[in-house]
Amino acid sequence: MTAKLRQFFVKIGNGCRQWLAHIGDWFKALPARFAVRWHTFCDFLKNANGKVAASCLVMGLGQLLYHQWAKGLIFLAVQAAMVLFFVFVGAKGLVGLFTLGTVEGNAWYGIEGDNSVIMLLLGILSVIALVLYAVVYTANIRDVYRTQSAYDCLKTPPTFRKELSSLLDRNFYKVALALPILGVCVFCVLPIIFMILIAFTNYGGTVVPPRLIDWVGLDNFGKILTLSDFAPTFFRIFGWNILWAVMSTFINYFAGLGLALLLNRKCVKGKVFWRLFPILAYAVPGFITLIGFKFMFSYGGPINYYITQSGGSAVGFLDIDAKWSSRLIGLGVNAWLCIPSSMLLATGILSNLNTDLYEAARVDGAGNWKQFTKITLPYVLFATMPVLISQFIGNFNNFGIFYFLRGGLYLDGYFLASDTDLLINWLYNMSIDNNYYSIGAAISIVIFIVTSVISLTVYVLSPSYRQEDTYQ
């Protein structure tokens, strides 16, 4: 036993060392990589001709001088659009990002002041536009330089049509990824950047537009860690949050896998029929189940009905003082909600597993348990490691369970929270119900740091990352 335990820790240690070595190698390679870049850049300065310089000055000009009309006009149009954008919106946005408004609005005097929040958003948008512009600008110079090099070597550069057709082949990913990336940038990245910036302002409480908002540096983080209002609550909730995430992920994942394996056994007749029940549970929207379970454990609910019928007195399963019973109910309800989907996933993965392997294992005399630990588990873990991580994060930030089961409960010893609340519930209580926007944003950054450190470590240590091509 101790030998096994020691082996386990040695393995973790090795993994960490490998990871650190990985990072170290990256940094070690940095100067060399930079030198290569610098060398190419010097070559570029030496060799570039007038047409390339023209493109550096105005995007697309060099291409036009090379008689590449279509490409040149496209670059020129982008350039024109960018200039117009910055003249009318962008410049103001960039300044506003620093000042967050200078004129305070006053309805009494009829002054329409600056709205700091809107200015912040516009500022972020302008920075994103600036980055995009830089990307297109470099692409433009690279393109014209490539054309020049082709002519220098007495070759003809690829025609515009050929370049377009490469977008369906070698560069297909550029076309395919453009739309998803744009969507993610606008609806995920932009709000996230906004929230991060909010964490460094005094936005919230009484400081909301039309009052002006200011940058306050790290004050909010200091408040969470030191202020007697926030700190004890934070650490209590944090401990429970970690425990909850680990336990619920473990239960859901292995119960789902177990169920899938059970249904995959040869002796089970009517697989479709048995699978029907978890699927039913999966199909019922979560909030209905949660409200349903709340009713089930309430004072007037069926469970207390049977308790009182048999002579007992009603139990407040989700009451203010029912710390552990509510926590256990939460775990159970979460398992009920999540096992079906993890079973479905495991079934899909298993159906893709090559059955010849088992045949071979059986010929070699491997028992069921050995087949499970040597074939099934490594394969399933490999295929689902990313999902496992996202399940962990999903559970870490599982808002619904305790919002519905025990929402709106504020206990003594906690600041605007209860002993079942996760960080995410606390965040909700603070920022949506009580307007502590900047503190809420700071908490969410803490949540982010914790989850990202944990899951990146697991991901880098996992076989899916290290041997991506093993199973192909």
Added chain:
Amino acid sequence: MKKIIKHPRRLLGVALTYIILLAVAFVFLFPILWLVLASFSKSGSIYSFKGFFPTDYSFDTFVRLFTDTDMYNYPRWFANTLFIAVMSSLLGTFLTILTAYCMSRFRFKSRKALMKTTLLLGMFPSFMTMTAVYLLCTQFNLINQHWGLILIYAAGAPMGYLTQKGFFDTISVSVDEAARIDGANNFQIFVKITLPLAKPMIVYTLLSSFVWPWSDFILPKLLLKNKDLYTVAVGLMSLDDTEFSRFAAGSVFIALPIVIFYFALSKFLISGLSAGAVKQ
């Protein structure tokens, strides 16, 4: 059958398997059965129930659900939810499959960086950014607009591409290589080979990206202020405690389409896919 009876240990194993299956079936079925029964209850309040079972049964609640629409316009909510969920599921699946395919099959310079970035972005709790999304929506005039919700759901969908990528990773690349020798470009390979092979995964993606907007309550609650634009989730949450059976009846109706949906498509979901492909 004869074979099984000859081995008592195996018989025990089979019996145990079925006992566990029965227990699992009961655990998953019972709460749903309870809600379905409650929807047929004559009185609306939970306090009139005898344990899990209503005292009297009738169809009244369902009739009221669809006719008594002055206060709670359930048919309208239902249509809204259907529209939002279908649209965002189609759009979201399209984006997700594209992303997953590219991440699995192409090796380009910024690939690892992109993968790590999405992983990092996924760690931000989604409604931590709600205030920001709300402000953005006021800027783009997406408040009280179903399209606003659809765009937000669909745009967020590619972030969950990892499951699909894991799936594409397990499809052998030898088929692709064979097609490339025959002169197909990547676009043709994607459309003609990868997509048909990935049918089970597409169905999984469609289903899972349908379920999310179908049952989400946070975003609609934040963005839909007009009662006629409500989705079922927000609408049902606005019901008070004495309307328990109306809540149960309404719930039965939202669960129904997903169940039907699943059973219509279940064979895609379960059946193995690499049957006709090259074996590893």
